[in-house]
Amino acid sequence: MGYPTKVSIARAAQWLGSAVVAVSLASVLAACSSHEDPRREPTPLTDFKPTLDVKQVWSASVGKAGKYLFQPVAVGNDVFAAGRNGSVIRIDATSGKTIWSIKVDDDLSAGVGSDGNLTAVGGLDGTVYVLGKDGKQLWKANASGEIVTPPLVGNGYVLVRTIDGRITAFNADTGEQKWSFRNRSVPLNLRTTVGMTFAGGTAVLAGFPGGSLAAINLETGDAYWQTPVSYPTGVTEVERINDVAGAPTLVGRETCAVTFQGRIGCFEAESGRPVWEQPFSSYGGLTADQSAVISTNDWSEVSLYDAANGQRVWQNSALKSRTLTAPTIIGNAVAVGDAEGYLHFLARDTGVLVARVKANGSGISAPAVVAGDTVVVQARDGDIYAYRAQ
Incomplete structure (x- = not known):
């Protein structure tokens, strides 16, 4: 799979549309800019025969994102x-x-x-x-x-x-x-969005810089438990960045999380004990349901893991280096947005492309959400687009 270099930090900054590192920003980005990696060129889109008919049903606008997500x-x-x-x-x-x-x-x-x-x-x-x-x-x-x-x-x-x-x-x-x-x-x-998730009415799940995941008592603010998703590795401070990305998920009795330059895995929600873990690196986060855990890595390759045992079922590299969002599960499909404003739909069981729509050219940085039978995505210029499978 290959772990990200300093170039990956610069790529993450582009994905966020803002500075990616909260400390020593200038020196980090200067180091990044001195390395060019041709593998980071966005993969050109290729034609395919859609097997899912997705249509826009409405649009709205709320205001530009600026440098924020x-x-x-x-x-x-x-x-x-x-x-x-x-x-x-x-x-x-x-x-x-x-x-x-x-x-x-x-x-x-x-x-x-x-x-x-x-x-x-x-x-x-x-x-x-x-x-x-x-x-x-x-x-x-x-x-x-x-x-x-x-x-x-x-x-x-x-x-x-x-x-x-x-x-x-x-x-x-x-x-x-x-x-x-x-x-x-x-x-x-x-410098990225690290979300939080309720675990019933008694706790909140949250990940942190340094690679740890915690369940926090809602009433007192004390940690029920705290466990590492992964540990920092490398020599320089940049190489040792190891933050939990996105929001932890909660499905049944398990919570799942992913780190930048680290691992992806699931844990017992009650105790924090690891169920399974695999090497992985993401700055976008993951999604999960009863049978699958899905994430986009730093190279914008989408992978689906079996939620029970952590075995990778498929990986799609057709959208490599297109600065993809975290995935969204939509029935039998998985949706990811990209920096050029496209929303791509992959077959859940195989990972092959089944549909593609264009929102607008400002780009999509945030994952799509699902409301009923409607998929909604917000572009960086603040335009909101809604789609349904026909």
Whole structure:
């Protein structure tokens, strides 16, 4: 498979549209730019015979992402999205009708999180804004740091994560801060979205720079357990970057996670004990269900692993170096977006291409989401596109 070099760090920066390293940025990127790798040229798209008919059913717009990553979120049949200019929108995914649209008085760096009743977004200065079911602002609070990860809303809490890895929990009704959890610091880390996932109503799962995964008590902010997904390797600090990427998944009794320059694997959600692990490297994250764990590696190769034993079932390299998003499972297909604005659909059982649609030329950096039978993706210029299989 081959682990990424410093060129991979530069590629990750391009994927995010912003700086990828939080510390010593100038020296790292200077080192990266001095190495050219012809293998990083995007693989040209080739013609194929589609076997899945995918059609656009509506579109909307919410505002440009700028240098940040804005991913929509689906709750039931509704889709929530936000843009850097402070715009937040709620859309009925079935009809494409806007339910409400508002603009907070701030530039945003993260959004959006919602449980359908409350919706939260993060401002550039660390302010979290919480909106009610009608879109009106209920409260705001400060998380004491830059927010680049969408807030997690539910179980009576609004959880906010800042760039330094600190997770702060607020009472969802009042905005009162309840607790703060911070993992050990590392010299360098990826400047990327590292999501959080509820584990029932008692814990939140989160990954951290340095390669660790933790289950945190929702009531107290203490860790039930913390375990390494992988360990840093290499000589230089750049080579030792080993962050958990994306949000951990929770399927049944297992949680799965992937690291940059590390491993992909699944763990017992109750104890953190490893179930299986394989060498892997991703800065985008993964997705999973009862039978499969799927991720996109640094070379934009998509791999599906058997969720039970960790054996790789297939790998698709047809989109290599096209700066793919993390995958999204859509029935019998897997969808990934690319930097040129295409949304590709792969057959779940074989990994072969079955459909392709073009959103727009601004590129897709965030994974698609599924609301009912509708697939929704947000382009970097803020345009939102919805598709359905016919």
